[in-house]
Amino acid sequence: MGSRPLIWVGSSKDDISRMPNEVKVSFGHRLREAQNGKTPLDTKPLPQFGKGVHELREEFEGNAYRVAYVVGFRKAIYVLHAFMKKSKSGIGTPRPEARRIQSRFKRACVMDVED
Secondary structure (H helix, E strand, O other): OOOOOEEEOOOHHHHHHOOOHHHHHHHHHHHHHHHOOOOOOOEEEOHHHOOOEEEEEEEEOOEEEEEEEEOOOOOOEEEEEEEEEOOOOOOOOOHHHHHHHHHHHHHHHHHHHOO
16 A cells, blocks of 8 residues: 545645744654554544544644644545644643534545545
């Protein structure tokens, strides 16, 4: 099995492009691993958003960065959302980010069955 395509949903590509270079490089490398069928380092499943949704985590200069993506779809790996986690108080995904992931997961479901 070769490399699977990567599809960016919504503003996820722009969002990741605004992150510090070290964070972008790390996420890029780990997304490439996912495309090649491997489980990237520091991946956390997020089943509350849908089957196959995972999160990549990165800490850099005291900030927490996250990328939510979904594997297991027919056409591609879909990058749902990339963001800097602002709240340090909770371990969960902040509500606005969670809503965005949920909404983009639904959009990816539709995109994956369209021809």
